[in-house]
Amino acid sequence: MATALDVRGLKKTYTTGGTSLEAIEQLDFSIGQGELVCIVGPSGAGKTTLLRCISGLLDATDGVVELDGAAVTEPPAGMAVVFQEYGRSLFPWLTVRQNVELPLKEKKVPRARRTELVDEALAAVGLADSASSHPWQLSGGMQQRVAIARAIAYEPSVLLMDEPFAAVDAQTRADLEDLVRELWKRLGVTVLFVTHDIDEAVYLGQRVLVLSNRPTVILEDVAIDLPDERDQLTTRSAPRFAELRAHVYELIQKAKKGERPA
Numbered sequence: 001m002a003t004a005l006d007v008r009g010l011k012k013t014y015t016t017g018g019t020s021l022e023a024i025e026q027l028d029f030s031i032g033q034g035e036l037v038c039i040v041g042p043s044g045a046g047k048t049t050l051l052r053c054i055s056g057l058l059d060a061t062d063g064v065v066e067l068d069g070a071a072v073t074e075p076p077a078g079m080a081v082v083f084q085e086y087g088r089s090l091f092p093w094l095t096v097r098q099n100v101e102l103p104l105k106e107k108k109v110p111r112a113r114r115t116e117l118v119d120e121a122l123a124a125v126g127l128a129d130s131a132s133s134h135p136w137q138l139s140g141g142m143q144q145r146v147a148i149a150r151a152i153a154y155e156p157s158v159l160l161m162d163e164p165f166a167a168v169d170a171q172t173r174a175d176l177e178d179l180v181r182e183l184w185k186r187l188g189v190t191v192l193f194v195t196h197d198i199d200e201a202v203y204l205g206q207r208v209l210v211l212s213n214r215p216t217v218i219l220e221d222v223a224i225d226l227p228d229e230r231d232q233l234t235t236r237s238a239p240r241f242a243e244l245r246a247h248v249y250e251l252i253q254k255a256k257k258g259e260r261p262a
């Protein structure tokens, strides 16, 4: 499998005024093209910091991030990010359609193709009927689906998601999880999905990277050897799912107690 994303020797220390805070001690990992990898770690571990470094929005203190062999120094063209605070990432004065279309205009996609991509993406997230609504007229879960539609309409080669479902209700969350799996399979996109929810990480991922607490390092890279066909009922009640879940849970408990890798 060709490498899509390569993170090597990544370190990040924030310095504000006279104080400095070490968020990332050292991270080394790579993600193959078309892989779906989840990252879990305690709150404040440095997950968002990592995603911001990978997406070129934040300068690392040391180390490199490469996308398809090229160093990331600014937000790369082939990358889309769904942020934790999706509400704030949508423009309230634009309609749903306009919000989803905006990055395509910036990418200079011709009008007819833009319409096609926006229609497809809105249909994929079940929002075809809300195209002319404004974000503030929609529920939190619907707003999050707009953010996802915007990311997929862009046809990224890599999709980064930062706790995208933290603010939606459990039922919507399950639907959105299945949507991510379905889109991933259909589009062959490389996905890096950050969550603090252990079940969600195991349900979604082919691998789960468990992070230590701050300053973060990888505690373990857990292979999720569940069948590729997953559904909320069967997968979550499988004995292997329970084992993997327990394993990741233990790792998170260790992480919270400050345990570092041997």
Ligand SMILES: Nc1ncnc2c1ncn2[C@@H]1O[C@H](COP(=O)(O)OP(=O)(O)O)[C@@H](O)[C@H]1O
Pocket (backbone or CB within 6 Å): 014, 015, 016, 021, 023, 041, 042, 043, 044, 045, 046, 047, 048, 049, 050, 214
């Ligand atoms: N802009 C910033 N300036 C200083 N410290 C920050 C900044 N952003 C995050 N931090 C700190 O870095 C650590 C990691 O934060 P973050 O990456 O948001 O963790 P997570 O997403 O895992 O909860 C936290 O201690 C947080 O307070």
Ligand SMILES: [Mg+2]
Pocket (backbone or CB within 6 Å): 047, 048, 049, 084, 162, 163
């Ligand atoms: Mg975060």
